[in-house]
Amino acid sequence: MGQGIGRQGIGNQDAGNQDIGNQDAWDQFVVCARRRCTPIAFQNWLAPIELLDSDGAELVLLVPNVFVKEYLLDNYNEELRTFLPLDATGQPAIRFVVDSRTRPEPSRAQTSSASPVLAHTESEETALVPGLRLNQSYRFDTFIEGPSNQFVKSATVGIAKRPGRSYNPLFIHGGVGLGKTHLLHSVGHYVRDQHKRLRVQCVTTEAFINDLVDNLRNKSIDRWKRFYRTLDVLLVDDIQFLQNRLNFEEEFCNTFEALINQHKQIIVTSDKPPGQLKLSERMVARMEWGLVAHIGVPDLETRVAILQHKADQKGIRIPTEVAFLIGEHMSSNVRQLEGALNRLSAQARLFNVPITAELATETLRDLFVAPIQARVTVDQILKAVASIFEMRLADLKGPGRTKEVALARQVAMFLAKELLTDSLQSIGTAFGKTHSTVLHAHKTVAQKMAEDERLRRQISMVRRHLGQSA
Numbered sequence: 118m119g120q121g122i123g124r125q126g127i128g129n130q131d132a133g134n135q136d137i138g139n140q141d142a143w144d145q146f147v148v149c150a151r152r153r154c155t156p157i158a159f160q161n162w163l164a165p166i167e168l169l170d171s172d173g174a175e176l177v178l179l180v181p182n183v184f185v186k187e188y189l190l191d192n193y194n195e196e197l198r199t200f201l202p203l204d205a206t207g208q209p210a211i212r213f214v215v216d217s218r219t220r221p222e223p224s225r226a227q228t229s230s231a232s233p234v235l236a237h238t239e240s241e242e243t244a245l246v247p248g249l250r251l252n253q254s255y256r257f258d259t260f261i262e263g264p265s266n267q268f269v270k271s272a273t274v275g276i277a278k279r280p281g282r283s284y285n286p287l288f289i290h291g292g293v294g295l296g297k298t299h300l301l302h303s304v305g306h307y308v309r310d311q312h313k314r315l316r317v318q319c320v321t322t323e324a325f326i327n328d329l330v331d332n333l334r335n336k337s338i339d340r341w342k343r344f345y346r347t348l349d350v351l352l353v354d355d356i357q358f359l360q361n362r363l364n365f366e367e368e369f370c371n372t373f374e375a376l377i378n379q380h381k382q383i384i385v386t387s388d389k390p391p392g393q394l395k396l397s398e399r400m401v402a403r404m405e406w407g408l409v410a411h412i413g414v415p416d417l418e419t420r421v422a423i424l425q426h427k428a429d430q431k432g433i434r435i436p437t438e439v440a441f442l443i444g445e446h447m448s449s450n451v452r453q454l455e456g457a458l459n460r461l462s463a464q465a466r467l468f469n470v471p472i473t474a475e476l477a478t479e480t481l482r483d484l485f486v487a488p489i490q491a492r493v494t495v496d497q498i499l500k501a502v503a504s505i506f507e508m509r510l511a512d513l514k515g516p517g518r519t520k521e522v523a524l525a526r527q528v529a530m531f532l533a534k535e536l537l538t539d540s541l542q543s544i545g546t547a548f549g550k551t552h553s554t555v556l557h558a559h560k561t562v563a564q565k566m567a568e569d570e571r572l573r574r575q576i577s578m579v580r581r582h583l584g585q586s587a
Contacts, residue, residue, distance in 0.1 A: 263419025294450025
């Protein structure tokens with residue numbers, strides 16, 4: 118058995134069949150490492166390592182556990198590359214052997230003075246910093262893509278492939294249950310799988326705050342700071358819970374800046390865009406440094422695809438017409454869709470009947486946002502608007518640009534965006550316009566409604582004409 122580096126003498130010639138050059142190189146690294154760290158850290162993390170063998174091209178090191186291996190590579194990579202031979206990728210040519218003998222593990226009190234290490238296992242990560250474990254179901258290949266989330270999905274995939282190179286920081290905002298956490302965990306999984314040397318942490322804002330409080334109470338705040346400020350990728354969920362917590366906000370902002378200045382990747386999610394959060398101007402400015410991306414409510418086709426995907430995962434057979442029925446009447450978020458699917462499946466199993474539209478209507482009626490009714494179309498909206506605004510349908514559909522016709526046409530596009538689940542591109546095509554024209558019309562009408570009581574009444578009448586609530 119080789120000698121532990123804490124016990125061997127520098128320049129020891131009793132190397133047996135080991136390569137003398139590499140033995141000397143290892144000795145030089147030991148001297149350098151001993152100077153860099155505290156005596157306690159050296160004894161706990163480096164002294165147990167033993168040089169077993171060397172064939173000239175690589176060193177074989179015996180380590181008591183995988184955490185010591187990760188500590189060595191994470192904290193002394195540059196020194197190892199300076200003193201030891203390198204492999205074809207430019208990394209230290211080291212082969213590790215984990216010792217199967219039982220060794221006492223360093224106590225928490227002993228290791229608290231050493232630099233914290235983010236190990237690549239869930240249990241060690243949680244022991245060091247309580248946080249959000251990655252959900253095994255939340256991966257890129259299980260995320261259903263549609264017009265409302267396509268851009269955000271592309272941005273997160275790009276970040277996962279090249280952390281810190283673009284879109285940094287990325288701020289994702291959108292309503293509850295639309296896939297923000299799914300994408301956040303997907304990035305975490307991808308980085309762990311494809312960039313094994315990078316230190317990644319995924320945590321909720323509440324967990325971040327709670328851990329900060331614990332470390333303040335235990336007087337270990339320096340350790341906490343070292344942990345977070347030496348990460349390569351920080352993923353923070355639900356940053357809105359940082360509102361009205363000024364002290365915690367300041368510490369988060371300091372951590373944020375420390376990582377950004379090192380070109381480390383940060384992704385933050387929220388239910389609102391940065392400007393609508395009750396945070397300091399400094400914090401809002403930091404959030405808006407990179408890319409602010411909105412994730413919207415999925416359109417009908419995407420909701421149906423999500424339902425069918427969830428059904429396949431659970432081994433549930435759901436007819437397409439039932440998926441469309443649920444998708445048409447439950448549009449707010451994905452979690453509601455999954456809850457409806459679970460409820461419907463349980464009802465079908467309980468009574469040993471197949472899943473049908475009738476069963477879905479009866480079982481889920483109280484979950485539907487509105488009473489079941491015929492789906493509104495663009496043509497119906499145009500006819501209703503023409504009727505209420507007292508103009509010919511041909512004028513509304515035609516190229517006319519008089520003030521009255523232009524306003525009525527904008528109202529029709531406004532209502533189409535409000536009442537239809539189609540994508541903006543589809544709505545624009547139906548009007549012979551682009552999606553940006555639809556967005557402009559929606560914004561214009563919304564602003565005019567705030568000031569024009571007559572316009573509000575007209576739009577309310579159109580809604581009632583279409584059988585929709587005002």
